[in-house]
Amino acid sequence: xxxxxxxxxVVVVTVVVVAGTTVYAVDAYRDSxxxxxxxxxxxxxxxxxxxxxxxxxxxxxxxxPEYGLVAMSPLTDPAGPxxxxxxACDRIDxxxxxxxxxxxxxxxxxxxxxxxxxxxxxxxxxxPLPGVPSRTRLSDDGxxxxxxxxxxxxxxxxxxxxxxxxxxxxxxTSSGNIEQFAFTVxxxxxxxxxxxxxxxxxxxxxxxxxTAASASAGTTWLxxxxxxxxxxxxxxxxxxxxxxxxxxxxxxxxxxVGSGGTVHWSVAVLDLESGTETVLGETRSVDDQMEWxxxxxxxxxxxxxGQTGATDIWSLAVAEGAVAExxxxxxxxxxxxxx
Amino acid sequence: xxxxxxxxxxxxxxxxxxxxxxxRVSSVIVTLGVVSLLTDISSExxxxxxxxxxxxxxxxxxxxxxFIDGLMQGASALVRVAGGWAADRGxxxxxxxxxxxxxxxxxxxxxxxxxxxxxxxxxxAVDRVGKGIRTAPRDAMISAEADPDHVARAFGVxxxxxxxxxxxxxxxAFVVLWAVPDGYTTVFVVSxxxxxxxxxxxxxxxxxxxxxxDAARAARVVDTLTPAGPAPSRQFSWRHLTDPRxxxxxxxxxxxxxxxxxxxxxxLALQNRDGFxxxxxxxxxxxxxxxxxxxxxxxxxxxxRVGRAKVLVAGHLALVAAYLCAxxxxxxxVLTVGTLALLGVxxxxxxxxxxxxxxxLADPSARASAIGTAQTVVAVARMVAATGFGVLWYLVGxxxxxxxxxxxxxxxxxxxxxxxxxxxxxxxxxxxxxxxDA
Numbered sequence: 106x107x108x109x110x111x112x113x114x115v116v117v118v119t120v121v122v123v124a125g126t127t128v129y130a131v132d133a134y135r136d137s138x139x140x141x142x143x144x145x146x147x148x149x150x151x152x153x154x155x156x157x158x159x160x161x162x163x164x165x166x167x168x169x170p171e172y173g174l175v176a177m178s179p180l181t182d183p184a185g186p187x188x189x190x191x192x193a194c195d196r197i198d199x200x201x202x203x204x205x206x207x208x209x210x211x212x213x214x215x216x217x218x219x220x221x222x223x224x225x226x227x228x229x230x231x232x233p234l235p236g237v238p239s240r241t242r243l244s245d246d247g248x249x250x251x252x253x254x255x256x257x258x259x260x261x262x263x264x265x266x267x268x269x270x271x272x273x274x275x276x277x278t279s280s281g282n283i284e285q286f287a288f289t290v291x292x293x294x295x296x297x298x299x300x301x302x303x304x305x306x307x308x309x310x311x312x313x314x315x316t317a318a319s320a321s322a323g324t325t326w327l328x329x330x331x332x333x334x335x336x337x338x339x340x341x342x343x344x345x346x347x348x349x350x351x352x353x354x355x356x357x358x359x360x361x362v363g364s365g366g367t368v369h370w371s372v373a374v375l376d377l378e379s380g381t382e383t384v385l386g387e388t389r390s391v392d393d394q395m396e397w398x399x400x401x402x403x404x405x406x407x408x409x410x411g412q413t414g415a416t417d418i419w420s421l422a423v424a425e426g427a428v429a430e431x432x433x434x435x436x437x438x439x440x441x442x443x444x
Numbered sequence: 445x446x447x448x449x450x451x452x453x454x455x456x457x458x459x460x461x462x463x464x465x466x467x468r469v470s471s472v473i474v475t476l477g478v479v480s481l482l483t484d485i486s487s488e489x490x491x492x493x494x495x496x497x498x499x500x501x502x503x504x505x506x507x508x509x510x511f512i513d514g515l516m517q518g519a520s521a522l523v524r525v526a527g528g529w530a531a532d533r534g535x536x537x538x539x540x541x542x543x544x545x546x547x548x549x550x551x552x553x554x555x556x557x558x559x560x561x562x563x564x565x566x567x568x569a570v571d572r573v574g575k576g577i578r579t580a581p582r583d584a585m586i587s588a589e590a591d592p593d594h595v596a597r598a599f600g601v602x603x604x605x606x607x608x609x610x611x612x613x614x615x616x617a618f619v620v621l622w623a624v625p626d627g628y629t630t631v632f633v634v635s636x637x638x639x640x641x642x643x644x645x646x647x648x649x650x651x652x653x654x655x656x657x658d659a660a661r662a663a664r665v666v667d668t669l670t671p672a673g674p675a676p677s678r679q680f681s682w683r684h685l686t687d688p689r690x691x692x693x694x695x696x697x698x699x700x701x702x703x704x705x706x707x708x709x710x711x712l713a714l715q716n717r718d719g720f721x722x723x724x725x726x727x728x729x730x731x732x733x734x735x736x737x738x739x740x741x742x743x744x745x746x747x748x749r750v751g752r753a754k755v756l757v758a759g760h761l762a763l764v765a766a767y768l769c770a771x772x773x774x775x776x777x778v779l780t781v782g783t784l785a786l787l788g789v790x791x792x793x794x795x796x797x798x799x800x801x802x803x804x805l806a807d808p809s810a811r812a813s814a815i816g817t818a819q820t821v822v823a824v825a826r827m828v829a830a831t832g833f834g835v836l837w838y839l840v841g842x843x844x845x846x847x848x849x850x851x852x853x854x855x856x857x858x859x860x861x862x863x864x865x866x867x868x869x870x871x872x873x874x875x876x877x878x879x880x881d882a
Binding site: 111112114115118119122123125126129130133134136137172173209211212213214215216217233234235236237255256267281282284285296297300413414 | 492495496501615618619620621622623624625626627628629630633634636637640641644645648649708712715716719722723724725726727834835838839841
C-alpha cells in the first residue's frame with residue numbers, strides 16, 4: 106500500500122512537471138513564430154545603395170524575422186534604415202569586396218562553420234569550425250581570413266576549453282591552428298600546456314597580431330605572428346583581442362582591470378612605437394574585439410543589460426575620459442567598409 | 445539485458461542467494477539508473493547549450509567560463525570524498541545522494557530564472573558540488589543492492605541508463621533550440637523539469653536502506669550460525685580505507701589514471717588531421733557515449749565472470765589502441781569512428797567496474813567513502829595526466845605525443861596487471877560466508 110502511494114506521488118509530480126514544461130515550451134514556440142510587433146521599428150534600406158558608400162556591416166539583433174542576419178547601414182546615418190542581406194552570422198567581418206562569416210548551424214546536430222563571401226554576398230567557400238564562433242578578421246585586401254572558435258568540453262564531466270584560431274587564404278589553404286606555431290615570450294620558447302591564442306588582426310599579407318594566454322602563467326600577451334615563418338613572439342603583457350588602427354600605429358584592445366579573480370575588461374589603446382597605453386572612459390566590461398571607425402574612434406558591441414539577446418554597437422573616441430554612445434542599436438559585430 | 449522491475453531480496457550477506465547467470469538486477473538499481481538517466485538529460489542538455497548561451501545570448505566569450513570550469517572539476521573531485529564520508533558516517537546514503545541531486549536540480553531552476561555571467565558561473569559551481577556529493581553514496585547503494593556475483597553487471601545496467609540520459613540530453617536541447625530559436629530559457633525549464641522528476645523518483649521510490657545497521661543485524665545472525673565469521677564493523681572508520689587490498693586498488697587506479705589523458709585531447713588530435721572529425725567535432729562524444737551504453741552491460745558481465753580487476757586493467761588496452769588510432773599521421777572517417785568505439789570500450793571496462801571493485805573490497809560501513817576515494821584518485825590522476833600531456837602535445841606535436849602516451853600507458857597496464865593480480869582473488873569484504881566461486 107505504501108509503495109503504491111509513493112508511485113502515485115511520482116506520477117503526480119511527473120504529470121505536473123510535464124504539463125507545466127509543455128505549457129511553457131508551447132508558449133515559447135508560439136512566441137517565436139508570432140510576427141514580432143517591433144519589426145517595423147527597423148526601416149529597410151536598399152542594399153546596393155548602401156554598398157556603394159562607406160558603411161558599417163553588422164549582425165542585426167533587432168527583434169523580428171531578420172534577427173541574426175547581416176545588415177549594413179551608411180556611415181552618414183548608422184542608426185537609420187539598414188539594408189539586410191540574407192546571410193545569417195554570429196560574427197562578421199567585411200572589407201571592400203569580401204566578407205567572413207562565422208555561424209552556428211542549428212539542428213539536431215548543432216555544428217559551426219565559417220564562410221567566405223564575395224562582394225555580392227555569394228559564397229566563395231565554407232569550412233567547418235570545431236566550436237562556438239568567437240572572432241573573425243579579414244586582411245585589408247580580403248586575401249586572408251582569421252577565425253577563432255571556442256572548443257568547449259565534450260561532456261559534463263570533462264575539463265574542456267581551448268580556442269582554435271586558424272588563418273585561411275582566400276584560395277582555401279590553411280595555416281592550421283596557430284597554436285602549433287613556435288611561440289616565444291621575451292625570446293624564450295614558451296610551451297605551457299594551457300596556452301591559447303585568439304583574436305587575430307592583420308598587419309599585411311604575412312604579419313598579424315593576436316592574443317596569447319596561459320592560465321598557469323596567469324597572464325595574456327599581445328603577440329606578433331608571421332604566417333610564413335610560423336612564429337609568434339610576445340610584444341607586451343596584458344593585451345587581449347588586439348585590433349590594428351587604420352593608420353597601423355596603434356592597437357585597440359580589451360584590458361583586464363578586474364581584481365580579486367573577477368574579470369573586468371576596459372577599452373584601451375596601445376601606441377605600438379612608444380608603448381604608451383591609454384585606458385578609455387568606458388566603465389562597463391567590454392568583451393569584444395574593437396573595430397576602428399576611423400583613426401580616432403573605436404566601435405564595439407555590448408549586450409543590453411536585462412534583455413537577453415539584445416545588443417548595441419557603441420562608439421568611443423580614443424581619448425581619456427571620452428564617453429561612449431550608441432552608434433547602432435540592436436546590432437553586433439561591427440565592420441567598417443570604405444569602398 | 446536482464447532488467448526487471450520485479451523486486452528481489454537484496455543479498456548483502458552474500459552467498460546464499462541463488463545466482464543463475466540470468467539473475468535479475470535489483471529494481472533499486474534500475475530505479476537509481478532511471479534517476480541518473482533523468483538527471484543526465486537535465487545536466488547534459490544544459491551543458492550542451494551553455495557555451496552557445498554565453499556567447500550568442502549573453503554576448504560573452506567563454507574564456508573566463510572555461511577557466512572556472514577547470515577549477516570546479518577539482519573541487520568536485522574533493523567533494524566526492526566528503527559525500528562518501530557523509531553517507532557512511534550517517535549511514536544514510538540515500539539522503540546524502542538526495543541532497544546532491546536536489547542541489548543540482550535547484551541550479552537548473554536558477555538558470556531558468558536568472559541570466560548573466562555571474563549567476564551562470566555560480567550555478568554551474570553549485571551544480572558541480574551537487575554532482576560531487578551524490579556520486580559516491582549512489583554508487584555505494586548500487587554496490588549494496590547488487591548480487592555479489594554480478595556487481596559489475598549491476599553497475600553496467602546503471603551506467604547504461606546514465607549514458608542514455610547523457611546522449612539524449614544534448615539532443616533534446618538542440619531540438620528545443622531548433623524549434624524555438626534562442627529558446628535557451630525553454631531549454632533550462634525543460635532541464636529543470638527532468639531534474640525535478642529525477643529527484644522525485646529518488647525520493648519516493650528508492651528505499652532508505654541503512655547499510656551499516658543492516659550489516660550489523662546480519663552479522664548478529666551470522667554470529668549465531670557460524671561463530672567463526674568475522675563481523676563487519678559497526679562504526680565508520682577511516683581505517684577501513686587503509687585495507688591493503690583497497691590501497692592496492694587505489695594504487696592501480698592511480699597509476700593507470702596518470703596516463704589517462706582525457707577525451708578532449710583525443711578529439712583534438714582527430715580534429716587536427718581529419719576533415720571528417722572537424723565537421724562532426726561537436727558530436728564526437730555522442731559516438732563515444734553510444735559505444736559506452738551498448739557495451740556497459742556486456743563488459744560488466746564479462747568482468748563478473750573473468751575478474752573485475754582484470755577487466756579494469758585490460759580496459760586500458762582499448763585506450764592504448766585509441767591513442768594509437770589518434771596518433772596516426774593520416775586519418776580516415778573509419779579510423780575516427782573506430783577511435784570513438786575504443787573509447788566506449790574503455791569507459792565500459794573502467795567506470796562502473798572501478799566502483800564495483802571498490803564497493804566490494806570495502807567494509808560495508810565505509811563503502812561510499814571507498815568508492816568516493818577511488819573515484820577521486822582517478823579524477824586527480826587524470827587531471828595531472830591532462831596537464832602533463834598538454835605540455836608534451838605542444839613540445840612534440842599531437843601525433844608523437846599520442847604515440848608516447850600509448851607506449852607509457854602500455855607499460856602502466858603491465859605494471860597495473862601485476863599489482864592487480866591479487867584483487868580478483870581476494871574475498872569480498874562483506875561476503876563473510878564461504879561462497880561457491882570467487
